[in-house]
Amino acid sequence: MLSPIKLLLVEDSPVATIVLKRIFNASPEINVVGTACNGLEALELIPKLQPEVICTDFHMAEMNGLEFTQEVMQKYPRPILVISASVQADDTQNVFQLLKAGALDVFPKPIGGLVSDYDRLAHELIAKIKILSGVKVFTRHQSLGRIEKIPKTLKINQLPIHNHRLSTANYQRSIKNINSQPIKLLAIGASTGGPQALHAIISQLPANLPVPVICVQHISEGFLQGLVDWLDSESKVPVKIASFGEFPQAGTVYFPPEKSHLELDSQGRFIYSKAPPCGGHRPSVTITFKSVANFYGRGAAGVLLTGMGRDGAEGMLAISRLGGLTIAQDEASCVVFGMPKEAIDIGAAQHVLPISEIAFLLLAKLTIKH
Numbered sequence: 001m002l003s004p005i006k007l008l009l010v011e012d013s014p015v016a017t018i019v020l021k022r023i024f025n026a027s028p029e030i031n032v033v034g035t036a037c038n039g040l041e042a043l044e045l046i047p048k049l050q051p052e053v054i055c056t057d058f059h060m061a062e063m064n065g066l067e068f069t070q071e072v073m074q075k076y077p078r079p080i081l082v083i084s085a086s087v088q089a090d091d092t093q094n095v096f097q098l099l100k101a102g103a104l105d106v107f108p109k110p111i112g113g114l115v116s117d118y119d120r121l122a123h124e125l126i127a128k129i130k131i132l133s134g135v136k137v138f139t140r141h142q143s144l145g146r147i148e149k150i151p152k153t154l155k156i157n158q159l160p161i162h163n164h165r166l167s168t169a170n171y172q173r174s175i176k177n178i179n180s181q182p183i184k185l186l187a188i189g190a191s192t193g194g195p196q197a198l199h200a201i202i203s204q205l206p207a208n209l210p211v212p213v214i215c216v217q218h219i220s221e222g223f224l225q226g227l228v229d230w231l232d233s234e235s236k237v238p239v240k241i242a243s244f245g246e247f248p249q250a251g252t253v254y255f256p257p258e259k260s261h262l263e264l265d266s267q268g269r270f271i272y273s274k275a276p277p278c279g280g281h282r283p284s285v286t287i288t289f290k291s292v293a294n295f296y297g298r299g300a301a302g303v304l305l306t307g308m309g310r311d312g313a314e315g316m317l318a319i320s321r322l323g324g325l326t327i328a329q330d331e332a333s334c335v336v337f338g339m340p341k342e343a344i345d346i347g348a349a350q351h352v353l354p355i356s357e358i359a360f361l362l363l364a365k366l367t368i369k370h
Helices: 014-025 040-048 065-075 087-101 115-131 137-144 170-178 194-202 226-231 285-299 313-321 339-345 356-368
Strands: 005-010 031-034 053-056 081-083 105-108 187-189 213-217 239-241 253-254 259-262 268-272 298-303 327-331 351-354
Touching: 005 115, 005 259, 014 031, 014 115, 014 268, 031 040, 031 268, 040 053, 040 065, 040 187, 053 065, 053 285, 065 081, 065 087, 081 115, 087 105, 087 194, 105 115, 137 298, 187 194, 187 285, 187 313, 187 351, 194 213, 194 356, 213 285, 226 239, 226 253, 285 298, 285 313, 298 313, 298 339, 298 356, 313 327, 313 339, 327 339, 327 356, 351 356
Parallel strands: 005 031, 005 053, 053 081, 081 105, 187 213, 187 298, 213 253, 239 253, 298 327, 327 351
Antiparallel strands: 259 268
16 A cells, blocks of 8 residues: 655644645545644755645745745755635736746635535545645756747748757657648647646747637636736736637637636637536636637647646547647656647647747747748
C-alpha cells in the first residue's frame, strides 16, 4: 500500500483550517503533517516535515501567499495549491500572480456554502491533491526553457525565423511540414497547469494577430473572470469572455462563460450550450474543438496543453481529419501529461512541442506566404 500524501496546510483562518483538516483527514490517502498560519511559519516547517503538497491561502500576515510561493519555488520547489475565498476581480488578479510565481492550481475554500456544495468541493479537493502529488515541480520549471520575446506587431508576410533563436530540431521539422492552408481560427484547450501554459502562449501573441483565439480552460467555479483579467493584463491582445451571438474577431482571445459549452452556429457566431458535461467537463474542450473543426475545416488550428484526463483528444482528432493544424504540448513541459498524451495516442497530434516553442510554430504558420 502506498504511503499517504504528506500535506502542509498554510492558512490564517482558524475556521478554514478546521474545515480543511476535516476534509483531508477523511481521506486515508492524505496525511496533514503540519499547519501554519503564515508563510514564515510554513517555511520553517518545510525542511522538517518534507511535505509532498502545500496548500496555501493568499491573504496572510507576516508573509502572504505570493511571497511564500516565491520563497518555496526558490528554496524547496514542490506542488502548491492555492485555496482561496478570493473570487472578486481585484483579489483574483492577486491569486493568479501566485500561479505565475509557480503555484500549480487554484481552488475555492469549501466554507459558507450549501451542504451539497461542500460535499462536491471536498471530493474535488481530494482528487486535486492526488493529481498534484505526482507533479515533479523542479523538472517542470527546468523544462519550460527560455521563451524568446516576440515583437509587439507581426510582419504578416515575413517568417520570423531570423528574429529568433529556434532551440530544437522539432521546430525546424514542424516548419517544413506545415500545410499551406492559412489558419483562420486558433482553439486552445487546457486543464491542470493550464493558466501558466496559456500565459506562455497568449503573452507572446502580437497586437496585430490576424486570427481569433478560443481558449477552454478547466478551472474551479468563481475564478474564470480572474483568469481572463490576469491574461488580459499580461497580453498585447484583448482577452475576454465570449458574448452570445458575437462573431469571433481577429486579434482577440475568447473564453466560454462558466458552466457553459462554447460552440459556433452555422454562421460562425458564438453560442452557449447547457448540454450535459462531456467527459465530466462543461465547458468541454472537445465540444469546442469539434465545433471549430466543423465550421473552419482546414482553416482551424487546435492546441492541447497540460491537463488530466482525455478532454480535447477527440476534438483535436476532428480538426486533424478535416485538414486543420494540431499541436500537443510535450510531456517534459506539461504539469500533467494527460490530455496531450491522449491526443498523441489516438493520432490526433500532428506536432508535439515544448510549451516554449508552440507560439513560434503558430506565428510561423500565420506569416507564411500563400
